[in-house]
Amino acid sequence: MIDFAATKALFHIPDGVIYLDGNSLGAMPKSAAARAKSMISDEWGEMLIRGWNDAGWMEQPKRVGDLVARLIGAAPGTVVMGDTLSIKVYQALASALEMNPDRKVVVSDNGNFPTDLYIADGLIKSLDKGHVLKTPNPEDVESLIKEDLAVLMLTHVDYRTGRMYDMKRITTLAHEAGAIVIWDLAHSAGAVPVDLAGCEADFAVGCTYKYLNGGPGAPAFIYVRPDHAKTVRPALSGWLGHAAPFAFDLEYSPAPDVSRMRVGTPPVIQMTVLEEAMKAWDGVEMADIRARSIELCDQFIAGVEASCPMLELASPRDANKRGSQVSFRFENGYAVMQALIARGVIGDFRAPDIIRFGFTPLYIDNNDVDGAVKILAEIMETCAWDKPEFHKRNAVT
Amino acid sequence: MIDFAATKALFHIPDGVIYLDGNSLGAMPKSAAARAKSMISDEWGEMLIRGWNDAGWMEQPKRVGDLVARLIGAAPGTVVMGDTLSIKVYQALASALEMNPDRKVVVSDNGNFPTDLYIADGLIKSLDKGHVLKTPNPEDVESLIKEDLAVLMLTHVDYRTGRMYDMKRITTLAHEAGAIVIWDLAHSAGAVPVDLAGCEADFAVGCTYKYLNGGPGAPAFIYVRPDHAKTVRPALSGWLGHAAPFAFDLEYSPAPDVSRMRVGTPPVIQMTVLEEAMKAWDGVEMADIRARSIELCDQFIAGVEASCPMLELASPRDANKRGSQVSFRFENGYAVMQALIARGVIGDFRAPDIIRFGFTPLYIDNNDVDGAVKILAEIMETCAWDKPEFHKRNAVT
Numbered sequence: 001m002i003d004f005a006a007t008k009a010l011f012h013i014p015d016g017v018i019y020l021d022g023n024s025l026g027a028m029p030k031s032a033a034a035r036a037k038s039m040i041s042d043e044w045g046e047m048l049i050r051g052w053n054d055a056g057w058m059e060q061p062k063r064v065g066d067l068v069a070r071l072i073g074a075a076p077g078t079v080v081m082g083d084t085l086s087i088k089v090y091q092a093l094a095s096a097l098e099m100n101p102d103r104k105v106v107v108s109d110n111g112n113f114p115t116d117l118y119i120a121d122g123l124i125k126s127l128d129k130g131h132v133l134k135t136p137n138p139e140d141v142e143s144l145i146k147e148d149l150a151v152l153m154l155t156h157v158d159y160r161t162g163r164m165y166d167m168k169r170i171t172t173l174a175h176e177a178g179a180i181v182i183w184d185l186a187h188s189a190g191a192v193p194v195d196l197a198g199c200e201a202d203f204a205v206g207c208t209y210k211y212l213n214g215g216p217g218a219p220a221f222i223y224v225r226p227d228h229a230k231t232v233r234p235a236l237s238g239w240l241g242h243a244a245p246f247a248f249d250l251e252y253s254p255a256p257d258v259s260r261m262r263v264g265t266p267p268v269i270q271m272t273v274l275e276e277a278m279k280a281w282d283g284v285e286m287a288d289i290r291a292r293s294i295e296l297c298d299q300f301i302a303g304v305e306a307s308c309p310m311l312e313l314a315s316p317r318d319a320n321k322r323g324s325q326v327s328f329r330f331e332n333g334y335a336v337m338q339a340l341i342a343r344g345v346i347g348d349f350r351a352p353d354i355i356r357f358g359f360t361p362l363y364i365d366n367n368d369v370d371g372a373v374k375i376l377a378e379i380m381e382t383c384a385w386d387k388p389e390f391h392k393r394n395a396v397t
Numbered sequence: 398m399i400d401f402a403a404t405k406a407l408f409h410i411p412d413g414v415i416y417l418d419g420n421s422l423g424a425m426p427k428s429a430a431a432r433a434k435s436m437i438s439d440e441w442g443e444m445l446i447r448g449w450n451d452a453g454w455m456e457q458p459k460r461v462g463d464l465v466a467r468l469i470g471a472a473p474g475t476v477v478m479g480d481t482l483s484i485k486v487y488q489a490l491a492s493a494l495e496m497n498p499d500r501k502v503v504v505s506d507n508g509n510f511p512t513d514l515y516i517a518d519g520l521i522k523s524l525d526k527g528h529v530l531k532t533p534n535p536e537d538v539e540s541l542i543k544e545d546l547a548v549l550m551l552t553h554v555d556y557r558t559g560r561m562y563d564m565k566r567i568t569t570l571a572h573e574a575g576a577i578v579i580w581d582l583a584h585s586a587g588a589v590p591v592d593l594a595g596c597e598a599d600f601a602v603g604c605t606y607k608y609l610n611g612g613p614g615a616p617a618f619i620y621v622r623p624d625h626a627k628t629v630r631p632a633l634s635g636w637l638g639h640a641a642p643f644a645f646d647l648e649y650s651p652a653p654d655v656s657r658m659r660v661g662t663p664p665v666i667q668m669t670v671l672e673e674a675m676k677a678w679d680g681v682e683m684a685d686i687r688a689r690s691i692e693l694c695d696q697f698i699a700g701v702e703a704s705c706p707m708l709e710l711a712s713p714r715d716a717n718k719r720g721s722q723v724s725f726r727f728e729n730g731y732a733v734m735q736a737l738i739a740r741g742v743i744g745d746f747r748a749p750d751i752i753r754f755g756f757t758p759l760y761i762d763n764n765d766v767d768g769a770v771k772i773l774a775e776i777m778e779t780c781a782w783d784k785p786e787f788h789k790r791n792a793v794t
Contacts, residue, residue, distance in 0.1 A: 012438075014442070014443050014445070017445070024446050025441075025446045025448075025449075027445065028438070028442040032437050032441075033433070033434040033437040033442070034434075036430070036666065037431075037433060040425060040429050040433055041409075041425070041430045044422075044425045045425040045429075048416060048422060048743060049418045049421050049743060049745065050738075050743075051422075052422075057613055057614075083484065083661070084635070084661025084662055085661055086633070086636065086660045086661035087480065087484060087635075087660060110647060113636075114636050114645050114646060114647060114649075115635050117647055117649075118636055118639065119633070119634060119635060121649050122631065122632055122633060122634030122649065125630065126495075126524065126632045127524070127525075135647065215437065215665070216448060216662070216665035216666065217663050217665040219664070220661070233519075233522065234519060235519055235520075236483070236484065236487060236516070237515045237516060237518065238483035238516060239483065239515055240512075242511070242515065247748065250507060250511060250514055250532065251518075252514075252515040252518050263481060263483045263484060264480070264481025264483035264617070265481055265482070265604070265606065265614050266614050267613075267664045267667045268612070268613035269433065269612055269613065269666055270614070270664045270666050270667045271614070341447075346445060346446060346447075348446065351645055
């Protein structure tokens with residue numbers, strides 16, 4: 001069992017703050033600044049160009065990838081870090097479409113984070129080969145898993161509601177229909193157990209600045225199923241995905257594994273802070289994180305529903321269908337969230353009416369949940385939410 | 398005139414090191430570590446998610462872009478930071494090809510840095526529309542500027558030899574032939590004067606970890622000529638290039654300017670270190686940097702040629718045709734560079750036989766040049782470079 005008091009002590013939470021927005025930007029590990037300083041002064045400053053070898057910068061994207069892999073049910077050597085989640089979505093989808101050249105349908109859902117849809121749309125326009133992107137309601141996705149489906153590209157946990165797909169079931173259905181499956185784990189990695197290998201998912205991508213606490217703009221990750229990793233053609237064929245980058249060959253020849261999904265020079269400072277942040281996961285099992293996450297989310301739901309009758313639960317009540325966040329709908333959600341933040345309870349608002357709270361067991365405990373419920377209840381009680389003049393004052397423009 | 402002793406004092410150079418590899422990874426500004434620490438502790442740690450607005454993280458890629466713009470002859474608001482140079486090459490080329498849809502020839506050269514060629518090759522394979530990438534010798538490029546040329550994509554300063562194209566002349570020729578022109582400024586930004594606006598170049602890309610000293614993996618930049626920036630379709634259509642990212646629209650609508658070339662969440666820690674490093678350029682004019690660079694390079698060439706007759710100058714002797722580096726050819730160049738590095742003179746080796754020295758006026762002075770020449774001469778004199786047994790011992794495997 002995890003000593004959650006000990007993991008909480010690894011993070012800095014500002015005085016007076018209850019931080020329920022780790023699903024957007026994770027809190028700062030207390031050791032992050034010192035590690036950045038030592039990397040900059042002792043590695044960049046002293047080793048200069050030699051740091052690429054002597055400080056292990058060149059291998060870092062795979063080394064850190066292995067740390068992430070353990071949390072998402074992926075074997076060592078199947079995950080590599082780099083770029084942003086948007087870029088990784090592009091890489092995965094471009095490769096996936098080439099693997100299924102005779103099919104033209106890409107299915108996602110209208111609850112997906114917009115960048116995934118934008119990237120897919122842009123790629124489809126570039127290719128100009130008649131692909132179609134379909135974005136049904138999440139509950140209608142299964143009905144579109146048919147013989148014309150080229151690629152199913154879904155975000156496992158919905159960024160607004162926390163609704164979570166059954167990854168195993170959906171992947172199996174899509175494979176049975178002959179489709180390639182890409183999972184976006186932005187709200188899953190470090191939040192809920194994921195078993196990529198067990199699901200036989202083809203590709204997965206995700207970011208590390210949410211539940212993995214890598215800092216703003218921390219590098220993304222990409223997983224490629226090992227059998228595909230030897231054969232997929234990288235659309236973004238940069239030199240660090242080459243089998244021998246420092247041979248400076250004029251011809252591109254991809255690395256024999258997931259490293260072919262590397263593109264350009266990795267952001268070493270940012271990657272080093274992420275590597276430091278990953279130490280918080282030493283010895284942590286996702287099953288324990290999950291149990292604690294469900295406890296915290298259920299506690300929050302019960303508390304809010306008991307004290308804030310105007311708020312409507314937007315997340316699945318069934319914990320098995322929910323990630324590590326809880327969302328409520330309220331017409332004046334934006335104003336409620338501003339009031340909460342002013343009182344030190346930081347969550348966030350997603351248009352048009354969602355207030356969203358992330359629960360990160362590494363640093364959120366039962367007292368935080370109670371405190372957040374209490375303040376939310378006070379705000380809901382003391383503000384005249386049902387008065388027309390309030391609506392006018394707080395209208396979101 | 399620049400006070401070069403003052404700019405040199407801004408950088409940390411390790412004891413006993415003469416650092417002539419700033420064309421690969423620039424030296425560390427002394428203030429970098431403290432700025433990273435304050436950004437992490439005071440912004441990420443204390444502001445948490447609010448840092449995107451309160452600390453100006455969201456606008457940083459354009460703010461820093463303006464600092465770079467001044468050094469490359471670009472107007473404010475025409476450069477944006479992000480991703481890696483490889484990604485920016487992809488974006489520029491993808492947009493450029495769409496601007497010239499009836500032409501299928503892309504010309505670069507066989508001295509271009511391989512990632513540019515790999516990226517072009519990968520994009521052409523993805524598009525599958527019959528494009529051809531031609532890579533003539535640099536001196537033959539002009540002969541391929543013809544009516545079938547879609548895009549001319551060149552690196553301004555050759556990474557091995559330092560040979561520099563006449564940007565104005567080549568751009569004009571290509572435009573007269575109806576082609577789009579992309580310049581890779583990896584070895585130009587902060588190294589030589591560039592006048593993108595004056596040349597009417599269509600796109601330019603570059604990195605900031607060389608002469609701009611942003612640290613290993615610092616973000617890249619992209620310039621789009623203002624008239625194009627309103628109309629080009631971004632191939633990598635990520636959410637932060639959207640006109641209104643936080644509206645979370647399902648449809649992509651690009652930002653009205655170069656911001657449409659933003660893709661995903663920017664690496665804020667890395668960007669902040671770069672922004673700090675850019676302070677060294679306050680009040681620095683590229684014309685003064687250029688004069689000093691030529692002085693240092695000419696001094697180095699004269700010194701080496703006077704004392705190392707076995708080394709053959711690989712860079713143009715005419716300073717007007719050379720960037721801010723000097724390269725020599727030598728069969729045992731790898732071993733020579735290893736010996737130099739062991740004596741504290743850090744340059745680098747590029748296969749098959751190039752030893753390469755970068756001169757960065759902000760922190761390299763005449764004493765450094767004299768010191769490097771002296772040590773190189775000693776190594777060339779004392780090693781039995783002409784003896785067969787030496788070749789055997791030092792063979793590059």
